[in-house]
Amino acid sequence: MTPDFSKNHFALFDLVPSFELDLSALEAAYREVQREVHPDRFAGANDAERRVAAQWATQANEAYKTLRTPLARGRYLLRLAGIDTEEESNTAMPREFLMGQMAWREAVVDARESGDIDALDRLANEHRVAERALVAELAAQLADLSNEALLQGAKLTVRKLRFLEKLGEEIDLAQEAIEGS
């Protein structure tokens, strides 16, 4: 039998489901759980216990990873509320937002091709600022988890953040490419 993982990620760490999260409390709870369940604690135990330990440790890692970052946490809270963020299926984004994304991507490609590390640093900074603004927006939309209208609005914010996450990855790759050349 597998352990009882019907508990959600917040309950696993004995935390109240909320977008605003005390990250140091999360970190401490995560360590506390791993201290109990990590496979290293069960090196001399029997197979049943080792299996359970591996499943628990895996689950704790997954929960920690999900709750640690705003995008994953927001997406997860929406899922708990029964709302699909439609990140794979819904490609309809506001025209203005898409135009902005395209401009950014072109700027990243240009900077990469011309080896302009300063331009990339500027882009990385702009990216951070934009991301922070969206996280603040998401926090407002998820402040009251019983407000259905606000939660519906959060879907779009999550999708926007996913765009920004991908853009961040491209900036990283461009920086790597320039450093490596």
Next chain:
Amino acid sequence: MALLQIAEPGESTAPHQHRLAVGIDLGTTNSLVATVKSGAAEVLPSQPDDPDGSRLTPSVVRYFADGHVEVGAKPKAEQAEDPANTIVSVKRFMGRGMADVARYGALPYKFIDAPGMVKIETAAGVKSPVDVSADILRVLRQQAESALAGPLVGAVITVPAYFDDAQRQATKDAARLAGLNVLRLLNEPTAAAIAYGLDNRSEGVFAVYDLGGGTFDISILKLTRGVFEVLATNGDSALGGDDFDQAIASHWRKQHGLASADQRDLRRLLMAARAVKERLTDEAEVSTSIALSYGQTLNVRLTREEFHSMTALLVNRTLLPVKKALRDSKLAVEDISGVVMVGGATRMLHVQSAVRAFFGKPLLNNVDPDRVVALGAAIQANVLAGNKSGEDMLLLDVIPLSLGLETMGGLAEKVIPRNATIPTARAQEFTTYKDGQTAMSMHVVQGERELVKDCRSLGRFTLRGIPPMAAGAARIRVTFQVDADGLVSVSAQELGSGVSAQIDVKPSYGLTDAEIATMLQAGFAHASADAQARVLAEAQTDAMRLIEAVDAALVADAALLDDAEKQAIADARAALLAVVNGDDASRIKLAAEALSRSTDSFAAKRMDRSVSQALKGRAMSELN
């Protein structure tokens, strides 16, 4: 908090009984074995030949036509006599194919192309890198067993953090071939951090810069009250001190017109290059003469400045992974409290100054960089063997390279990203692309590149028996699991029909458990009665430990079980007791497995309860 008595490793053994466990650093250049004695980690002597008292066993193996094998200082000293049969730096070939070893330049071995991993033709027959590594590990095991005067319970074997699945699996196979019970594969930088962190009671974020003979690793770790959390790791598993020797040797060859030097002379040049490199740490200029074949003598001279400029590019190459690891950990240089220097190659002065300049932080190198990995591994082995409760120490490590599947067009789709904390699991759904398709092949790859051909292939398997459906209608869930050793297994299931397939991602060279058992058995052939007695004794000991553990758990927590569950456990326990004193090891094992299975849900309940109590305990202590 000792809520899970049965879980405390070694709980069932008498407290005075110290279980012999070692940490082994299986290095490119040197290997060593360490253990914890009376609370302190120490490196064990490398008997019988430790000419310089260094306790290092050179990772050099020589094969003779009569089948006998020499390991260590002697074959190292005599390597130029018989280069083709004297294997040095075998770690660079672990889990590597022909195309990989070709990149190391001219080597004196007769390589044979084999699926997944090269083999080497020697005077004593064809040897795989796994065999060669097992020969080194066997010597280390003997050293440890004679120094500690008893058989080992198990060993923690270190691997470069940047080793991929094939290299890790090969290392584990080698250890098992050498008759070692592998308690854990431990990443070398993490091992070093343990040795440092526990000694210095450090807190904060540290970088571990580990430049060994053949591999480079960088790990960023956060240390908090005995928890070693790896935030990111990166590296180059084909860059190390050997490359600096090659640079010097090829400089001399050019300088003295030795383009067509034979294999023995190449070895002599490399040995001299290494000696000169080491001396340049203390001397500004070194002159030496090298006796070559046919009575020729080569007089060479090298200044530190020349050496540093001819190898500046190699040093720079280490900084790329450093930058990547920092970026992945979402940290800046300013966030790093200190840099731990590991590996003999970090003795080079230009390596130190480059690292110091990059981080702008003091370098920690007060523990011998050759020994620190083995010492950390010994501490972890001691905890895993149950000699210490280990309450105050916990390692949270990561997978170094992304795992993925091949999709249409030869693209690699990532399923588990690099630097995910292990153990981890991730499921992803795929579908069929043809009407009526009844089978689906999966190709598991590891690496960061977009194209499958640029990643490492870990294995292929096929899910068969999918009911015929329209294209896109089947839902195939592929689950990746990575265990605490960083080893991968993959399973696939069609969700509508429940058809499933599973592979442990065995590297393509394909040593199955059965093959390892056969090879081990062959090794015991001359003493097969002993071997059988040993197997029986082990089965009996394991069975008695299991019974004691179950009894202890029942005493503590019988309240968690209903009557039917209690009865099932009691029946399985009685069945095991009935056979445990017989002489049939396989019956004992079967009965032990049955007892273990009967406690599955008991184990899960106890774990659930212990976690919730631990969290409540934390909440209480925060209130106080």
